[in-house]
Amino acid sequence: MKKTTLMIFILTSLITSAAWSQDSDVEELNLIQLELDKSASPITEEEDSSTSNTTRQSPDANRSNTPDMTYEDVSGLSEFKQVSVIQRRYLPRTGRFQAYIGPSMTLNDPWFNVMGASLKLGYNFTETWGIEGNYSFMSTDKTMALKELSKENNITTENFVYVKSYYTVGVNWTPLYGKMTWLNEKIVYYDIYFNAAFGGTEIQSGDMQDTFSISAGQIFSITKAYAFRWDLSWNFFEAKQVDATQGTYNNVIMSAGFSFFFPEANYR
Amino acid sequence: MRAKIWGLTLMMTAFGFASSAMAAPDLELPPEELAKETVLPVFDRVEMVRVRKVKTSGKWEFAGNFSWMMSEPIFDTSRLGVSIYKHTDEETAWGAQFYSYSTGLSDYSKQLNKQYQLDYNRAPKPEFGAFLDYNAKLFYGKMSISKNSTMNTHLLGLASIGMTKYENDMYPGATVGVGYKFYFTPTFSLRTDLRLFIHQAPIPFKRGAILSTDPVPDKGSFKERIHYTNLLDIGLNWLF
Numbered sequence: 001m002k003k004t005t006l007m008i009f010i011l012t013s014l015i016t017s018a019a020w021s022q023d024s025d026v027e028e029l030n031l032i033q034l035e036l037d038k039s040a041s042p043i044t045e046e047e048d049s050s051t052s053n054t055t056r057q058s059p060d061a062n063r064s065n066t067p068d069m070t071y072e073d074v075s076g077l078s079e080f081k082q083v084s085v086i087q088r089r090y091l092p093r094t095g096r097f098q099a100y101i102g103p104s105m106t107l108n109d110p111w112f113n114v115m116g117a118s119l120k121l122g123y124n125f126t127e128t129w130g131i132e133g134n135y136s137f138m139s140t141d142k143t144m145a146l147k148e149l150s151k152e153n154n155i156t157t158e159n160f161v162y163v164k165s166y167y168t169v170g171v172n173w174t175p176l177y178g179k180m181t182w183l184n185e186k187i188v189y190y191d192i193y194f195n196a197a198f199g200g201t202e203i204q205s206g207d208m209q210d211t212f213s214i215s216a217g218q219i220f221s222i223t224k225a226y227a228f229r230w231d232l233s234w235n236f237f238e239a240k241q242v243d244a245t246q247g248t249y250n251n252v253i254m255s256a257g258f259s260f261f262f263p264e265a266n267y268r
Numbered sequence: 269m270r271a272k273i274w275g276l277t278l279m280m281t282a283f284g285f286a287s288s289a290m291a292a293p294d295l296e297l298p299p300e301e302l303a304k305e306t307v308l309p310v311f312d313r314v315e316m317v318r319v320r321k322v323k324t325s326g327k328w329e330f331a332g333n334f335s336w337m338m339s340e341p342i343f344d345t346s347r348l349g350v351s352i353y354k355h356t357d358e359e360t361a362w363g364a365q366f367y368s369y370s371t372g373l374s375d376y377s378k379q380l381n382k383q384y385q386l387d388y389n390r391a392p393k394p395e396f397g398a399f400l401d402y403n404a405k406l407f408y409g410k411m412s413i414s415k416n417s418t419m420n421t422h423l424l425g426l427a428s429i430g431m432t433k434y435e436n437d438m439y440p441g442a443t444v445g446v447g448y449k450f451y452f453t454p455t456f457s458l459r460t461d462l463r464l465f466i467h468q469a470p471i472p473f474k475r476g477a478i479l480s481t482d483p484v485p486d487k488g489s490f491k492e493r494i495h496y497t498n499l500l501d502i503g504l505n506w507l508f
Binding site: 107110144145149153180183243252254 | 471
């Protein structure tokens with residue numbers, strides 16, 4: 001008899017505690033619902049008129065007003081007017097400056113090892129369009145081929161043209177952006193841009209030659225404030241050639257370094 | 269009957285404990301025992317791309333390409349190549365490359381000939397090359413083109429070894445570099461490679477042999493050394 005009484009007591013207390021906890025949960029859910037209702041902004045008539053194709057109603061209301069659809073009706077739906085194929089850019093650039101610094105080298109000069117550094121400062125009006133200025137200074141060393149040409153073939157190479165520095169100002173166009181995975185372990189976001197610019201090249205004689213430049217590069221976002229960047233520039237300028245005639249030189253310059261974006265992207 | 273009562277009792281007890289746990293009061297811990305930093309969870313298996321549009325594992329790839337030997341001083345700076353690759357998995361591919369060199373001279377050589385009567389046709393020229401190429405598919409991704417379409421990409425690490433046949437002999441060489449593939453479809457892609465080509469080769473600047481008035485030298489008489497040449501390749505690839 002004592003056992004039966006004890007058991008009834010335990011069962012009663014357990015059921016009571018269960019009921020209390022359920023009441024507590026329901027009360028908490030009600031509070032959350034109340035807060036959500038309070039924070040929800042009322043729908044104005046202007047908003048309704050601006051979203052003429054969509055009615056902002058509760059899901060229940062939608063459900064009750066929407067007639068039952070059949071599979072045949074689906075084929076009559078209109079296409080999306082705008083399709084965004086990738087999520088928003090990780091590193092926003094609109095209204096921000098970009099400062100870049102990095103080493104650079106000329107890849108297609110057979111007579112000189114030309115290495116230096118590039119400094120760039122740009123501003124983006126939109127995510128796609130911007131302007132950028134570049135200044136590069138170069139250090140030059142004779143290649144083995146030039147030393148052999150001079151020594152073995154008795155050629156005076158002092159008038160061979162090489163670049164001491166150059167500057168350009170141009171337009172940046174960034175039509176491509178994407179993301180890639182590093183060995184399927186990490187996602188990296190990037191932009192691909194193209195640049196067309198005019199400027200000047202200082203050659204070994206000290207003369208400044210008019211220069212046209214086109215380039216393409218890629219910016220890998222590290223954070224929303226800085227990124228790794230590399231690019232290939234193709235510079236064209238006129239100067240005196242080996243055969244003493246005026247001709248067009250072209251330099252392919254590779255640069256890789258880091259870009260810093262400012263002000264801070266606090267609007268997203 | 270007693271067993272049934274005990275069974276019912278145990279079941280109700282378990283239900284009661286579960287309910288009690290939900291109603292447990294808040295625990296108050298001293299601040300020094302609270303966590304002071306957070307860590308991200310570490311998963312045993314990280315997989316960023318679950319479904320690849322471009323699947324390369326186990327497939328073959330055929331490629332044709334044009335090379336610009338950017339820092340070649342004397343000989344024609346272009347060559348044509350064909351390659352075939354076997355993709356062992358999604359991260360590695362092995363290929364065989366064959367290159368045929370143009371037989372002319374560079375613009376610099378023509379200027380030197382015009383100005384100083386130096387004829388570098390007398391020096392041994394490269395004819396063709398065969399290389400074993402290793403591709404590490406480090407980055408796989410996709411990019412948006414004006415929000416209307418996507419294109420998949422591969423960023424590759426490259427390394428190759430092989431031999432180059434010159435008019436006088438064969439010489440070993442190796443390349444290292446990076447490559448980029450842009451997929452128009454899951455099977456066709458445009459590929460660009462930037463490589464540093466390190467190779468043994470004859471020195472074309474031989475005293476008493478290049479000037480037009482010099483006696484014509486034996487092409488096997490030129491000395492050799494290691495050359496460094498920058499290469500830019502562009503080509504089309506077909507995955508099958």
